[in-house]
Every structure is written in C-alpha cells, then in structure tokens.
Amino acid sequence: MSIASGERVIEFREALREAMSEEMRKDNRVYLIGEEVAQYNGAYKVSKGMLDEFGPRRVIDTPISESGFSGMSIGSAMRGLRPIVEFMSWSFSLVAADPILNNAAKMLYMSGGQFGCPIVFRGNDGAGGQLASTHSWCVESLYSNVPGLKMAIPYDAYDAKGLLKTAIQDDNPVFFLESERLLSTSGHVPEEEYTIPFGQALIRRQGADCTIISFGRPLHFCLEAAEELAKEGIDCEIIDGRTIRPLDIDTMVESVRKTNVCVVVDQSWSFASVGSEIASQIHVRCFDDLDNFVHRVHSDDVPTPYAHHLEQAYLPNPRKICEAVRSATYNA
Amino acid sequence: MKNTDIDTTKQPDQTKKSESVCSLTPASIPEKGILLSWLRQMLLIREFEVRTMQAYQNRLIGGFCHIYIGQEAVAVGSIAAVRPDDPVILAYRDHGHALARGMDPKYCMAEMFGRIGGCAKGKGGSMHMFDADHYLYGGHGIVSAQTPLGTGLAFATKYEDEVINDGKSDHVTLCFMGDGALNQGCFYEAMNLASLQNLPVLYVIENNRYSMGTSIERGTSMANELHVKAEAFGIEHAVVNGKNVIDVYRDFKSITDWCRKESRPFFIEVQTYRYKGHSMSDPRKYRTKEEEVSEESHDCIESLTQFLFEEHDLTRDAVKQMSRQVKAQVRQAVEWAKQSPEAPLEELYTDVYTDFWGPYKGTSKPEMLQEEEET
Numbered sequence: 203m204s205i206a207s208g209e210r211v212i213e214f215r216e217a218l219r220e221a222m223s224e225e226m227r228k229d230n231r232v233y234l235i236g237e238e239v240a241q242y243n244g245a246y247k248v249s250k251g252m253l254d255e256f257g258p259r260r261v262i263d264t265p266i267s268e269s270g271f272s273g274m275s276i277g278s279a280m281r282g283l284r285p286i287v288e289f290m291s292w293s294f295s296l297v298a299a300d301p302i303l304n305n306a307a308k309m310l311y312m313s314g315g316q317f318g319c320p321i322v323f324r325g326n327d328g329a330g331g332q333l334a335s336t337h338s339w340c341v342e343s344l345y346s347n348v349p350g351l352k353m354a355i356p357y358d359a360y361d362a363k364g365l366l367k368t369a370i371q372d373d374n375p376v377f378f379l380e381s382e383r384l385l386s387t388s389g390h391v392p393e394e395e396y397t398i399p400f401g402q403a404l405i406r407r408q409g410a411d412c413t414i415i416s417f418g419r420p421l422h423f424c425l426e427a428a429e430e431l432a433k434e435g436i437d438c439e440i441i442d443g444r445t446i447r448p449l450d451i452d453t454m455v456e457s458v459r460k461t462n463v464c465v466v467v468d469q470s471w472s473f474a475s476v477g478s479e480i481a482s483q484i485h486v487r488c489f490d491d492l493d494n495f496v497h498r499v500h501s502d503d504v505p506t507p508y509a510h511h512l513e514q515a516y517l518p519n520p521r522k523i524c525e526a527v528r529s530a531t532y533n534a
Numbered sequence: 535m536k537n538t539d540i541d542t543t544k545q546p547d548q549t550k551k552s553e554s555v556c557s558l559t560p561a562s563i564p565e566k567g568i569l570l571s572w573l574r575q576m577l578l579i580r581e582f583e584v585r586t587m588q589a590y591q592n593r594l595i596g597g598f599c600h601i602y603i604g605q606e607a608v609a610v611g612s613i614a615a616v617r618p619d620d621p622v623i624l625a626y627r628d629h630g631h632a633l634a635r636g637m638d639p640k641y642c643m644a645e646m647f648g649r650i651g652g653c654a655k656g657k658g659g660s661m662h663m664f665d666a667d668h669y670l671y672g673g674h675g676i677v678s679a680q681t682p683l684g685t686g687l688a689f690a691t692k693y694e695d696e697v698i699n700d701g702k703s704d705h706v707t708l709c710f711m712g713d714g715a716l717n718q719g720c721f722y723e724a725m726n727l728a729s730l731q732n733l734p735v736l737y738v739i740e741n742n743r744y745s746m747g748t749s750i751e752r753g754t755s756m757a758n759e760l761h762v763k764a765e766a767f768g769i770e771h772a773v774v775n776g777k778n779v780i781d782v783y784r785d786f787k788s789i790t791d792w793c794r795k796e797s798r799p800f801f802i803e804v805q806t807y808r809y810k811g812h813s814m815s816d817p818r819k820y821r822t823k824e825e826e827v828s829e830e831s832h833d834c835i836e837s838l839t840q841f842l843f844e845e846h847d848l849t850r851d852a853v854k855q856m857s858r859q860v861k862a863q864v865r866q867a868v869e870w871a872k873q874s875p876e877a878p879l880e881e882l883y884t885d886v887y888t889d890f891w892g893p894y895k896g897t898s899k900p901e902m903l904q905e906e907e908e909t
Contacts, residue, residue: 230697259697265730270682270723277686280671281621283693300679300720313664313672314654315885315897349886373888401891448891 210393215248215385217359218324221366222249222286224395226256229284232370235262235275236288236325245290246326246385272298272323276305279321279375286370289325292379293339306375307350322369324378327355328419328469329506331382332513338506342417343470343477345377346446352400353377353446355418359389361444364398371397381419401448405457409439412527413457415480416467417443420518424467427523436531446476454480455487462493465526467518472500497530499523558772561615561787563780566846569838572614572779573853576606576835577860579630582639583810585864586629586646586660590814594872595646598675599660602630604809607834608740609634611782612708612804615790621669621687621707623680626661627740627808628673631710635668639867641902644874651874655881655900667903677711677745678718681737684709685724688735692797704794707735714745716754716763725767728799736786736793736800737764740776746812747820764801776806777832780841 212220226232233256238245240253240263253261264271268289275285289295295302302323309319329338346353352374356362362380369376406421407428414424421442428438439457443450458464464484468477481496499518507513563569583603589595602609609631613622624631632642637653645652646660654664661675671687674680684707691705715721716739728735739760743750750757764771772789775781782804793800807829811818818826842848884895 233693233697259693265723265726267723267726269720270685270727273679273682273720273724274686274689274727277623277671277683278690278693279686280683281687281690281694283690300676301682304676305674305679305683309672310888310897311885312654312658312662313666313885314652314657314900316654316664316666316899316903317671318888318897352887 210391211388212359212391213386213388214356214359214362214380215246217363217391218248218366218380219250219252220391221363221370223252223255225367225370226260230260231282232284232286233260233262234286234288235264235271237264237266237290239263239288244288246382248385249288268294268298269301273301273305275321276301276309276319279306279319280309280317284320284370286322286324289323291337291339291382292325292327292341293337295323295325295341296339302375302377303345303348307348310374311350318373319375320373322366322376322378324366324369324380326382327379328381328383329501329513329517330419332508332510333506334508335505340470340501341377342379342446343468343475346476347474351375351377351447353379354400354444355379355446357406357418357421357442357444358384359387359391361398363391364396365400365444367395368397368400372400379418383419398444400445401450403444403450403453404442405439405453406442407438407440409437409461411437411461412463412465412531413439413441413454413461414465414467414523414527415441415443415454417446417476418469420467420469423518423520423523427520427527430520430524431527434528436527438527449480451480451483451487454484458484458488459491462491463530464488464492464496465499465523465530466496467499467523469501469518471503472498473503475500494530494532497526499526558788558792561784563784566842568614569780569842569846570848572610572783573835573838573842574856574860575610575634576779576838577857578639578863579606579609579633580835581857581860581864582629582633582642582867585868586643587810587814589643589646589868595660596648597659598626599646599814600627600812601810601814602627602808604830604834605740605742605776605806606630607779607782607838608738608776608804608806611779612738612786614783615786616706616708619669620705621671621684621691622710623671623684623687623707624663624673624710625677625680625712625715626673626675627712628661628663632663632665632670632673635665635670637663637665637668637670638902639864640870643867644871647871647874648876649871649874650877650881651871651901653900653902655885656877657881657885665902678715678721681709681711681715681718681721681724682727684737685728685733685735688728688733688799689731692731692733705734706790706793708738709735710738710740712745713739713741713743713750713754713760714748715739716760717745722767725764725769725799725801729767729769732797733799734793734797736789736802739801739803740806741803742806742808744808744812744821747816749820760803761801769799769801771801771803774802774804776804777834778837779834780838
C-alpha cells in the first residue's frame with residue numbers, strides 16, 4: 203500500500219539527492235563528504251550531479267579513511283558546520299566507531315551543553331546483495347544502543363526525502379540508514395519541500411488480527427507476507443517505525459491494544475536488538491492486552507553468508523514472517 | 535629543510551635551538567610585561583596542579599586525573615603564539631592548556647570536583663575541559679581521537695572563509711597530543727586529510743617520552759626521528775625545546791605565521807618531560823630517580839625566572855609576591871569549587887539532545903558561559 207500518491211515518480215536515490223540538494227541550496231553550512239561522492243558521482247549515484255552544482259568545496263571526495271573523515275566532519279560540526287557524511291556502506295562505519303559513537307553522540311553532554319554536533323551519517327545498511335559477512339552489516343541494533351544520537355530508516359522514496367531533510371535540519375547527530383536494495387525503487391515524491399518529523403510511525407497497512415512492526419527494507423517482506431496471510435484469513439496491520447531514536451512506541455502500543463497480537467521484524471541479529479527492545483517495551487505497556495508473547499523475526503544468528511540461497515534463508519523473509527504471525531495468532 | 539636528529543636515550547640538549555624548517559622568520563623575544571605574564575601563568579598551572587593532586591588524595595576529585603607539572607612552558611608558549619579566537623583542542627592532560635587559554639581556574643577545579651559550576655557542569659571531569667568563549671574545543675580522553683577533530687576545526691575555519699564569509703580569517707588550529715598518540719591510526723588518517731585539503735592545523739606532539747609506562751623507544755618506531763612520520767604526508771615539521779617558554783613561543787609564532795600564510799598543516803615535536811606519573815595512580819617504576827632529577831634540573835619556570843633576573847632585573851621578592859598571589863588565586867578556586875553545588879539530578883537528562891523528547895530535557899549552557907555574558 204502506497205501512502206503517497208501523486209504525479210511525479212522518482213527513484214529512492216533521486217529522492218535522497220533532492221533532499222540534500224534542497225538543504226544545501228538553503229544553508230551554505232551544509233556540505234556532503236565521503237568516498238566517491240564528487241567526481242565519481244557517488245558509488246551508488248546518489249550524489250550524481252551535485253559536484254557540478256555545488257563545487258568541490260561543498261561536495262568533497264575523501265580517501266578511504268572512515269575514521270579520519272568522520273572525525274574531521276565531527277570537528278567541523280563542533281564549529282557549526284552541518285556535514286552530511288556518506289558511508290558507502292554502514293559496514294565501513296565500524297572503523298569509525300570511536301568518532302561517531304564517542305564524539306558525535308556524546309559531545310553535547312561531555313561539554314556540558316557547549317558544543318553540539320549537527321551531523322548526518324548516511325549510507326547503505328543491511329544485507330541482500332550477496333556481499334558476504336563483512337559487507338552486510340545491519341548496524342541499527344549496535345548503534346541505537348547509544349544515547350545522544352538519532353536514527354532514521356526510510357522505507358520508500360517519499361520517506362527518503364522527507365526524513366533526510368529532517369535529519370539535515372536536526373541539531374543532533376542523525377544516523378540515516380538506507381538500503382542499497384531499495385535505491386532503484388520508485389515512488390511518488392512531491393517536487394515541493396516537505397519534511398517528515400522524527401518519532402512518528404506510520405501505519406502502512408490497516409488490519410485487525412496482528413500488529414507487525416518493522417523498519418526499512420524488511421517492511422517489503424512484511425507487506426508480502428501480509429498478502430499471503432490475508433488469503434488464510436489473517437488480517438495484519440503493518441507499522442513502519444520510521445525512526446528508532448526517537449521511537450514512536452505509542453503508535454505501536456495503540457495498534458497492539460487493538461489486535462492483541464504483535465510480531466516485530468528486525469533485520470539485525472536477535473540478541474540485544476531493536477526487536478528485543480521493542481518486544482520488551484510492548485510487553486511492559488501491553489501486558490494485559492496481549493493474547494500471546496511478542497514474536498520476533500530477525501536475520502539468523504550467524505554471519506551473513508555469500509551464497510544466494512543461504513542469504514535468502516538468512517534474511518527475515520516472508521516465509522519466516524508468515525510462520526511467526528501464524529504462531530502468534532494461533533489460539534488468538 | 536633541515537631536521538634535527540634527536541636521540542631520546544640522551545638528555546635533551548637544552549642549549550640547542552629547535553631547528554626548522556621552510557624559511558621561517560624567527561619571532562623576537564617579547565617585552566618584559568609579556569614574559570612576566572607567562573611566568574605568572576606557569577606558576578598558576580603548577581600551583582593549580584599541586585592543589586589538584588591534594589584534592590585528588592582527599593577524594594574531592596575522582597576518576598582519572600593527569601598532572602601537567604613539568605610541561606607548563608608548552609601550553610603557555612604555544613597558546614601565546616596564536617590568536618585568542620584560533621581553535622584549540624586537547625588530549626586528556628588538559629588542565630594546563632585550559633588555564634593558559636584563559637579559563638578561570640575555579641571552573642576548571644569545579645569540573646574536577648564534579649560540581650554544577652564546572653566548565654562542563656561536572657559531566658566531563660579532569661579529561662574534558664571545554665570553553666566555548668575561549669575557543670577551546672575540549673580535552674579528549676581517547677588517545678588521538680582529537681586529531682581528526684582538530685583537523686575538522688581547521689577544515690571548518692577554511693570552509694568558513696571560502697564558502698560562508700567570503701573573506702579570510704586566516705585561523706590556525708592548535709591540536710595537542712602526547713607522543714603516545716603517534717601510534718593510533720586515526721592520526722595518520724588525519725594527517726593525510728590535512729595535507730590533501732591544505733588545512734591550517736598544527737599538530738603539537740608533546741613528547742614527554744612516555745605513553746603511560748611505555749618509553750618512547752619501546753612504543754614508537756623511529757623514536758629518534760619522529761619527523762619522518764610527517765614527511766610521509768608531505769607535512770612540514772620542526773622540533774622545539776619545550777623546556778624554555780621563550781623558545782616555544784618564538785618557534786610557534788613563526789610556524790603559525792607560516793601556516794596562516796600558506797594554509798598548510800605542520801607537525802611540531804615539542805620535547806618536554808612530565809615530572810609526575812601518567813595519572814595519579816602511577817608509581818613511575820619504569821624510569822629512574824636519576825633521570826627524573828636530571829630532567830627537573832632544566833625546569834621551565836626556573837629558566838624563565840633566571841632569564842628575567844639576568845635580562846630584566848626581576849627581583850626575588852617580586853617572584854615571591856607573584857607566587858603568593860597565584861597561591862591565593864588557586865586557594866580561592868578550590869574554595870569556590872567546594873562551594874559550588876552538586877548538579878541537580880535532572881542534569882542527568884539535559885545535554886543528551888538539544889531538543890526535548892521522552893525523558894530528555896533539552897540543553898543549557900554552563901554557568902561559566904552565562905557569567906562571561908554578564909560581564
């Protein structure tokens with residue numbers, strides 16, 4: 203179910219580019235930095251044409267040096283610039299863990315309110331392209347553990363533009379998790395400016411029997427599963443959390459109080475994850491409403507495999523989601 | 535370009551002028567009034583650190599605490615060589631630089647006491663001295679983490695000139711680190727970026743010859759010629775005698791002038807020695823008493839006092855009077871810090887995010903900045 207209908211249809215990657223370009227036209231403190239973002243036009247063509255429009259002072263190619271250019275960008279944000287740092291993949295952010303977690307996320311606190319860090323880190327997150335274990339990180343569970351940062355995960359082109367503009371305008375560090383698998387998908391995106399506030403989940407599909415909560419790419423698996431389950435008479439409500447920090451638990455709770463059944467679908471590993479956190483919060487808030495314990499669907503608890511069929515089996519795919527919903531609604 | 539050969543197994547040669555570099559113009563020796571102000575600053579830092587150790591032993595200060603005694607000339611001479619609005623960023627041995635930069639000692643002490651009057655409202659402690667009014671972008675606890683950040687401050691000043699302000703501020707950034715920071719990877723990434731982007735940042739390596747308990751020969755390759763590391767990135771470099779504040783100032787002045795003009799980074803090894811342990815809990819068993827005595831015989835405060843005696847007829851009484859004033863100032867700082875209240879518990883939830891959401895209560899400036907605004 204598409205929430206935004208309208209005339210103009212563009213790709214997810216174009217929506218991201220439009221968000222960055224609009225914000226850069228309005229505010230000359232905003233700049234884009236990362237590997238291959240300028241002359242190469244972006245490793246995934248997200249920043250195509252931006253060097254031509256904004257020039258090399260504001261669209262900046264870096265060496266392969268995540269720790270260095272992340273830290274450098276954070277330093278510039280302490281002085282009031284508003285960098286957008288592109289990670290070709292969030293998998294590569296692991297070598298920049300110290301600057302992004304220790305410096306960006308904690309600077310305001312450590313300095314007693316003196317130096318904030320208005321910065322956006324964005325790039326591809328998650329498996330799905332047969333990239334094997336080291337290039338398939340889902341960082342949402344790792345990083346959302348850290349207070350001081352915000353985290354947004356867009357599901358479609360419309361949200362990509364609206365959420366990214368909010369991220370760039372935010373005075374706090376925002377971790378913006380895109381999916382390489384979604385960059386070529388298209389959707390309606392208005393030409394005019396709009397933003398989507400953080401902390402407001404969206405109901406992507408109305409349903410009465412089971413609430414499914416997810417973020418980003420796995421929502422597509424959820425919608426696929428919902429069609430299958432509808433044939434069996436199970437009517438699923440699908441909630442797109444949109445942001446993990448802040449988390450719109452209220453919308454999720456409201457839905458679970460209606461359906462009395464909840465499945466959380468999270469593409470990261472299960473142990474100490476976004477899924478386990480949401481399940482915990484739902485159990486606390488909806489203890490008397492639940493007909494069953496909250497079921498969770500994750501990637502399997504193993505390193506990401508290369509082989510196509512193994513990777514497909516590993517992901518939180520529609521088959522696993524259907525099984526979880528059937529189990530959760532059994533006897534409901 | 536000439537490079538000094540340094541043999542760290544020998545005592546630093548106190549008579550040797552630092553040898554640098556790319557046609558630098560040596561700065562002249564400042565007038566007596568300025569030299570006296572430096573003497574006062576160095577006395578202040580030393581007295582402050584003595585009282586800090588006492589307070590630590592009396593459990594008024596917790597956590598890790600790193601004492602700067604012995605290295606005072608480095609902070610005082612280098613910071614005197616830059617403009618008051620040039621960015622400065624520090625490692626964790628940061629009390630001395632904060633004072634040299636102009637932070638009132640009471641805010642520095644209160645920070646270590648964990649009180650609301652501290653420069654970071656007691657949220658940072660000894661290793662995290664921040665002062666926005668003095669363009670001090672913090673002490674940083676993870677070794678070398680401040681080197682990419684300092685590079686970013688220089689990136690920002692250049693960006694401000696080229697993109698935003700349409701003018702030339704010619705800022706330089708002072709990015710301090712210890713010799714131990716030379717062995718963290720992010721510093722090499724930072725130098726590469728600074729060289730590629732032509733950023734006016736001075737990497738100030740305070741070589742006190744020990745990273746915690748590991749001597750530089752045991753932990754750092756090319757310990758006798760650290761400048762090779764800068765050359766690998768095409769970055770100019772110099773060696774500076776850190777035990778003489780006049781030498782430090784003159785070298786830094788000419789280097790910063792060059793960096794402003796050329797918009798290029800610079801690598802400065804400043805040879806110094808910390809008299810105390812790495813932190814308060816360090817018994818210093820990794821070095822000999824003889825070495826310490828020998829190092830302390832070339833003391834930065836002593837050498838400046840001697841210079842003032844000889845060249846400017848400074849009297850011993852005048853020095854004593856200055857010491858008394860400094861002691862009183864630090865005593866007042868300690869008292870002020872003791873009187874400063876503990877932060878209310880709601881401070882736990884402020885300054886996490888700039889805005890209000892969930893349990894978070896927005897952000898507010900520390901008392902230090904509010905008082906500065908009022909005055």
